[in-house]
Amino acid sequence: MYDVAIVEDEELERRALRTILSNKIDGINIVGEARNGVEAMDLINNNAIDLILVDINIPKPNGLEIIQSLRQKNMKTKVVILTAYDYFEIMQKAIHLKADSFLLKPVKTDELLGVVNACLGDLGASRTHNEIADQIWTLLEQRAYRECLSLVRKHLEAIYARKGEAPRQAILDFSDELLALSDKRKVEMPDDLLGQIANLRKERLDARSRNRIHGLFCQIVDALFQMTEEHFGRSPERMQNVLNYIERNLNKEITLEDAANCASVSPCYFSRLFKKTMGDTFVAYVKQRRIHHAKEMLEGSDLPIMNIALDLSFNDINYFAKVFKKEVGVTPSEYRRQCRA
Known part of the structure; x- marks a missing residue:
């Protein structure tokens, strides 16, 4: 109403x-x-x-x-x-x-109805932007990064799908709502991102700019996530939970996104924080932990090297041998012989 x-x-x-x-x-x-x-x-x-x-x-x-x-x-x-x-x-x-x-x-009656209906349509879109912004904040509080990106993507798709309606104003209105959200929650956007958002008003914003617009809104979500999750970096318990998750899942494919999801933060922020905290990249750390476990299994068991490789999610034994030699200095077979000499 x-x-x-x-x-x-x-x-x-x-x-x-x-x-x-x-x-x-x-x-x-x-x-x-x-x-x-x-x-x-x-x-x-x-x-x-x-x-x-x-x-x-x-x-x-x-x-x-x-x-x-x-x-x-x-x-x-x-x-x-x-x-x-x-x-x-x-x-x-x-x-x-x-x-x-x-x-x-x-x-004239028809002109009045046309103008009023157009205004009500704009109000409906504005309310939708506001509701989406509120949902985004709820997801931010829940640390639901993937769901947040999905919500933004679907809303942008809905904007571009409106028949007979230019997407430009709706995109500008949506960006205004997200900026208002950041102001309301006292989240400071990076200057370069604010500059990109300001430049939207100088552009056509038609279907040809669709992918770039989607990328920009993803950056906005990233910025909101990063600014609201800074406390994660001051929580050793949460990082330890991630390390425990890695140890439990060395026998599976572990992606950066999986670990970030475990930590309830964005992959971009998690990647930077992990490197800062652990002194190495996430991928390098997981590789090192797998090789560490491989060394223990080579020392303390008679399992075939192929089985050890598969148990640690190396599907290619040649790749496993190459990685092992790079990390340890010798092949898995040579390492086992040295341990038992």
Whole structure:
């Protein structure tokens, strides 16, 4: 349900607007009407208005002053200006105040319905962006990185899939919601990323930029994750949990993504933190632990070398022998002979 206000000093016009909107458009609630600027100010100060229809020439304060006050209170309110005059100066001021549309009086029913429905459609998209941003924050708190990226990808796909609708404004609105989210949660975005987001307003943002836009939003998610998970680096217990996970799964394929998921952080952040904490890359560390276990098995068992390789997730015995020699200095067979000499 969207709350709509009508500001019009002529009673017949005001009544006609109310009747048309109430009878022809579902999902709206006329929260109030105003005959002059004073009543209009009272209306916007006491209601969270989604859409307002304003006659420019109402008694003081006039329509433009009302819009200016409204913008200071709630920038997301949709504004439709009603005017009997097609004055360029008025239009210019209204555009500066981010009016959404203009209707010349006397207002035609089909034009009114078209403009209002378009505004309601924008409001619906805006609410969707806001809801998605809230869901993203919930996933951030749950450390659900993959789900977060999936949510962003699906939302961008939905934006590009809307028929007859240019994706540019929806993308800009979505980026604004994510920036508002970071401000609200006191998460500071990197300057280079803020620069890329700002540059979006200078671009066409059509289907050809789809992949790049997706990449940029993934970077935004990464930044949000990194800034909200800094405490992980100060938690030795959580890193130890990851190391324990690696030890338990040396007989399986272990990816960086698997370990990051175990730690409930993003792969990008986990990779940097692991190197900083352990002094080596994740891949190198896993390889070293496998070779360490291979040495123990070569020393303390009679298992065939092929079986040892397979037990430690080396599917190619030649590759295992190559890695082993690089790490230890001798082949697995030579190492076993040396241990038993």
